[in-house]
Amino acid sequence: MGRPPPCHDGAIGRGRARRIAGVRRRSVCRMTSPIVEPPDPTVPPGDQPAGHLAPEPLLGDASTQESADLEPAPETEATGVEPYDAVLLMSFGGPESMDEVMPFLRRVTAGRGVPDERLESVAEHYYARGGRSPINDLNRDLQKALHDELRRRGIPAPVLFGNRNSEPFATDVLRDAHDAGVRRVVAVTTSAYSSYSSCRQYREDIAAAIEALADEGRVIEVDKIRQYATHPSFTRVYARLVTDAVRACGQPDDDRLRIVFVTHSIPEAMDDTSGPGDGEGNLYEHQHDEIAHVILDEAGVTLDRNLSGALVYCSRSGSPHTPWLEPDVNDHLRELARKGVTDVVVAPIGFISDHMEVVHDLDTEAAETAAELGLRMTRVPTLGVDPEFVMGLVDLLEERAAEARGEAVDPAAWPGAAMPSVCRAGCCPNLRVAKPAACGMD
Ligand SMILES: CC1=C(CCC(=O)O)c2cc3nc(cc4[nH]c(cc5[nH]c(cc1n2)c(C)c5CCC(=O)O)c(CCC(=O)O)c4C)C(CCC(=O)O)=C3C
Numbered sequence: 001m002g003r004p005p006p007c008h009d010g011a012i013g014r015g016r017a018r019r020i021a022g023v024r025r026r027s028v029c030r031m032t033s034p035i036v037e038p039p040d041p042t043v044p045p046g047d048q049p050a051g052h053l054a055p056e057p058l059l060g061d062a063s064t065q066e067s068a069d070l071e072p073a074p075e076t077e078a079t080g081v082e083p084y085d086a087v088l089l090m091s092f093g094g095p096e097s098m099d100e101v102m103p104f105l106r107r108v109t110a111g112r113g114v115p116d117e118r119l120e121s122v123a124e125h126y127y128a129r130g131g132r133s134p135i136n137d138l139n140r141d142l143q144k145a146l147h148d149e150l151r152r153r154g155i156p157a158p159v160l161f162g163n164r165n166s167e168p169f170a171t172d173v174l175r176d177a178h179d180a181g182v183r184r185v186v187a188v189t190t191s192a193y194s195s196y197s198s199c200r201q202y203r204e205d206i207a208a209a210i211e212a213l214a215d216e217g218r219v220i221e222v223d224k225i226r227q228y229a230t231h232p233s234f235t236r237v238y239a240r241l242v243t244d245a246v247r248a249c250g251q252p253d254d255d256r257l258r259i260v261f262v263t264h265s266i267p268e269a270m271d272d273t274s275g276p277g278d279g280e281g282n283l284y285e286h287q288h289d290e291i292a293h294v295i296l297d298e299a300g301v302t303l304d305r306n307l308s309g310a311l312v313y314c315s316r317s318g319s320p321h322t323p324w325l326e327p328d329v330n331d332h333l334r335e336l337a338r339k340g341v342t343d344v345v346v347a348p349i350g351f352i353s354d355h356m357e358v359v360h361d362l363d364t365e366a367a368e369t370a371a372e373l374g375l376r377m378t379r380v381p382t383l384g385v386d387p388e389f390v391m392g393l394v395d396l397l398e399e400r401a402a403e404a405r406g407e408a409v410d411p412a413a414w415p416g417a418a419m420p421s422v423c424r425a426g427c428c429p430n431l432r433v434a435k436p437a438a439c440g441m442d
């Protein structure tokens with residue numbers, strides 16, 4: 001189907017990386033805030049939020065609110081996230097107990113033809129961890145980090161946390177927020193790339209939440225920040241983490257070491273149609289490929305080494321007859337061992353936290369494969385609550401708010417171009433059924 005070969009054998013580095021590196025290096029990196037700003041020591045670390053709402057009440061009894069909520073915004077050019085009253089951190093969701101595992105899996109795969117055997121084997125991964133995915137706890141950490149960074153900038157907006165596939169459901173969180181007076185919300189999802197699964201599906205679920213609440217007489221507006229995989233706070237910070245991991249991995253010769261960039265596989269048909277809908281497609285794979293290249297190049301320059309790597313995939317599901325993006329990380333490790341590679345640095349660029357795809361598919365399965373093959377494997381951390389990453393997300397929230405106020409913005413991107421914050425009509429389509437989607441032109 002005319003798929004461009006973004007990377008014939010999946011390999012990057014050597015001749016190809018060097019050639020591409022010259023082009024990439026010309027791209028500009030513009031930061032909207034300094035990335036090494038130290039935290040403000042006068043701001044207390046604050047308490048862990050108890051539920052899905054930020055620690056202080058939304059717009060309730062003023063006497064119980066933080067002083068930041070009572071003071072007018074400081075008179076600087078920064079108007080924070082106005083016109084939004086709240087930030088919504090929106091994620092995939094995951095079970096937190098044994099009983100929640102199967103209902104969660106059924107919800108995720110509803111109408112999607114994922115075979116029962118696949119569901120049972122995925123359920124086993126969760127059961128092996130007491131039925132609890134790490135994802136919600138990690139997102140509560142991110143919720144708190146976003147809250148703290150907003151307060152550090154004097155922005156009083158509460159940070160809500162809501163999921164697509166498990167409690168706390170985004171719809172319920174938005175309902176509570178509406179009851180507390182919230183009318184306009186800016187969403188940041190935990191999924192950075194462009195594709196149906198990583199962008200439009202979130203927009204469909206936002207639209208469904210808005211509609212369900214409208215049916216109850218609760219009118220709420222939700223906008224979303226742009227997909228941020230090419231924001232410098234994502235790519236530059238990850239380049240630093242990869243560089244540190246290569247430093248830590250014990251100095252094997254360059255030709256015995258590979259950087260293995262991993263992301264979630266998706267069906268080829270979904271990748272073919274990912275992108276702004278101009279007929280080009282393959283944006284999901286292209287974004288990962290570009291990012292893997294710049295990270296490899298940046299780490300190579302910093303360390304003065306000739307690094308090589310490849311973009312590979314994990315967590316394939318669906319029918320075995322449907323083609324999904326390949327190669328699988330485990331097959332790739334086998335091939336590397338055959339080629340005499342001794343050390344791999346596994347970089348999960350597709351994910352922002354150590355949820356199940358990372359702790360099971362990489363830290364368990366891929367690590368076992370590597371051990372069987374005698375490969376030494378170092379896993380690069382995910383971005384998590386890295387302060388530079390969190391500051392970048394808050395920059396993006398401020399950028400989206402400025403756009404909503406009709407101000408001109410200069411969106412930072414490295415490499416390549418920034419994605420639009422209002423998705424184009426027809427981008428990353430739902431290939432099964434047409435559904436309304438929020439935060440876009442269609
Ligand atoms: C692109 C992408 C991301 C990254 C963007 C994002 O973060 O959203 C992602 C994230 C995640 N995927 C997750 C879990 C699952 N994904 C599944 C199934 C699928 N994922 C797909 C794609 C993606 N998935 C696709 C095309 C399917 C096939 C069925 C369908 O078209 O929907 C299934 C069903 C069983 C299976 O077959 O594996 C499960 C349980 C969890 C939670 C982990 C935890 O609990 O810690 C997270 C963060």
Ligand SMILES: [Fe+2]
Pocket residue numbers: 264315
């Ligand atoms: Fe998934």
